[in-house]
Amino acid sequence: MTSINTILTNLAAFIIAIGVLVTVHEYGHFIVGKLFNVKVLKFSIGFGRSIYSYQSKIGDKTEFRLSLIPLGGYVQFLDGRNGEIEPKEDGRAFNQQSLLVKIAILFAGPMFNFIFAILAYFIVFSNGIPTMKPIIGEVVENSYAYSAGIKYGDEIISIDDKKIEDWETAVTSLLKTLVDKKDFDLGIKRDDSYEKVLTFSIKEETAYLTEPGSLFSGLGFYPWQPPPVISEIVYDSPADKSNLMKGDRIVSVNSINTRSIQEIINIISERPSQKISLEYIRNGVLMSEDITLDQGNENSNRGFLGVAFLRDYENYWYINRLDLSDSLNKSISQTWSTAGFTVTMLFKMISGDVSTKNISGPFSIAKYAGISVNAGFNQFLKFLALISISLGVINLFPIPMLDGGQIIQFVFESLKGSPLSPRIEQLSQQFGIMAIMLLMSIAFYNDLFS
Template identity: 45%
Template sequence: MIVSTFTNIAAFIVAISVLVAVHEYGHYIVGRWCGMKILRFSIGFGKPLWTKIAGKDRTEYCVAAIPLGGYVKFLGERYGTGDPIPPEDEGRAFNQRPVWNRILVLLAGPLFNFLFAFIAYWILFVNGVPTMKPAVGEVADGSYAAAAGLKQGDLIRRVGGRETNDWETALVSMLDEIVGNGAVQLELEEPDGFVRRTMLTVGGDATQLTEPGMLFEGLGFQPWQPPAVLAAVEKGGAGFEGGLQVGDRITSIDGEDLNSFLDMRRIVGERPGEQVVLGLYRDGEQIEVELVIGSIESEGRTSGFLNVSIGNVVDDYWHLRKFGPLESLSQSLQRTWVSTGFTVRMLGRMAVGDVSIKNISGPINIAQFAGSSAAAGLNSFLNFLALVSISLGVLNLLPVPVLDGGQIVYHSIEGLKGSPLSERAQLLGQQLGMAALLLLMSFAFYNDIARILS
């Protein structure tokens, strides 16, 4: 538990620091290109832990104690110190540059977040991403999925006309269709190759299905996972010594039901050296086998082990999505575009009540995702960073005065009317924006705590 918590916190700090650095670097570099003088580039808030002054403008670069944000301080910003501008710097202050320069600088932060996501996806596609095909697992009787005729083993080829090569694409497409239409058109391929189409209708339950973790449960089916049917039992191993045979289908361990081989591996791994009773099917007959779970040492940790395997059944459902450097450019651009569009649509639908606000995550939930993705490997962590970077870019473009999008609105109005908004109007906007952010943060923390308690 302590190690897991430490991993979550460390991964969260790394993720936030990287994404904030990318965002603020966008403001910084475009500001320099536009001839603005930069006083400070800070990653984090509060007391500086590390500081360096460099460059002809004597810019202060620092890493601060609270790694939950960052900022670039330009000469002459309205929220700056208000100190007079030295004669030699006349024309280089933020508010002295043309309006289009200022808007470019404000746009650069979110755009660099999208650029980071694009690069992360490019790296993933070049390295190769192990991908599970979107195949249907167990289907619950009386569910929406059963009514639509979904069967275990069906491969979801298309959702609403969009080709689906992996579960991420399938889930995004299904949520889009459910929220927009209350129904999903699916193209399914049966194990024998027969292709059919069906309509999965959810009626008035669309909003409820958008709650975290509710989609599969609400639709009434689970993603396919390899069953615990043994294809090999190694001689001398714990499974062999306990009487397991090739062809056995393990259904339970000490009364705990198994839905897949992954369930069996998880339970066995947690119980090294323990005596257990396995429920299984052999030649159509349900029997029980009593055995002692073996153990194996790996990276200083002891895990349970039966020395059994399920053969290559997984190969039919997993594939490696890997492209050359040039083809990866188009693939990563498409993935960034689709993820950005999905984020924008979900935010809009959340605002009108079509999507549950329980999807708003706070730092606790984000840290848990950061830790689990980091533990899963570099590819998983890169994918997590790309998704969060896109969310950060979209959120910062919202027309809320304390965000980049709100400042863009201010400067656009200035460009249209020929003069800045009044100080009173700007102050009122800042107060309303701060109130909106505090409300959003309250929802996020409430959702985090509710998830922990549940």
């Protein structure tokens, strides 16, 4: 059950994220259009009815507006295809520009999204971010990882000869490898000295393994997390009134197997004043007990058990902070590789090699926006960078109505020597609308059934 505070946080984070990224995208079109002296009539964040507008008193008297539906935006240029052009405005209409100028204006939106991602990553890498070493936690029996010989505590040092230093790089490399081929080599370090290369032979399960949340469960191993071992018990709490003791390791709550401290916290928080069933291990013996939770306090509607857990982070986490030069280089390479991987994933979805469940709708984006906000400024910037790259890539796809589709249209018209016929242009726009609606339908379907 999601609390109202979580919903409001997700909604606010989503509106801020989309507002910032759409503004960046449309500003790219706007500023490059102004650079080539193309008249700008409107600059809108959002679609539909205007809820706020301001008309500039100088220059082109551009109308800046905030519209009702916050799922995009547009810049409207003066264009002879929409009506007659006054003689004094001759040469300032978008349709009167050269092919290269049109391409520059259309390409500027996605390019500004990529530039924003580089700047966001630069701030993140310069600030330094908590980074988790790629150390293996639980290994599932009879899985790919178990068959390959992976063990608890192994550290991943390479994937197909690519050096791995953190879990984020490991996950990205695993997904890229699975998308490109079926088998891969995993270099691991064991007991700080022993190194070995393990081969993963993957069957025809690439589509499943690339589904959101399926990578680790499908391969059969999980990142290391602090085990939920009780270190302290609060006096006169539900835990204190039970048989729980320091050193007990909780393994399930209400028959839900728990691998991490956070899973236990989430389950307990959602059950104030309710009876729960705990399973825990003490001295190698599995035990169970029913405990009635308290409510945290008068102003909280969260369940309270009254235990603290051991949290051994020192050997598994570090702060990764780069100098300015390295931050810039990594920001550019991160943006480039993420954009390339996004393109690959989209084409693989079309071919059926990758699950279309990876297409996120507004509800999923809002959820992750809220999670990133709660995780801190750097994590929210990383989220913005990722969405900004996706927005830039998708807008360059050769679909009518998107920037990429319009670039293709104008190149074709230039080669042909004349504009498209009204009938062909209408059909292309209808195809573009259908393609976008199909994409949105898949995204909403994934949101509703994820």
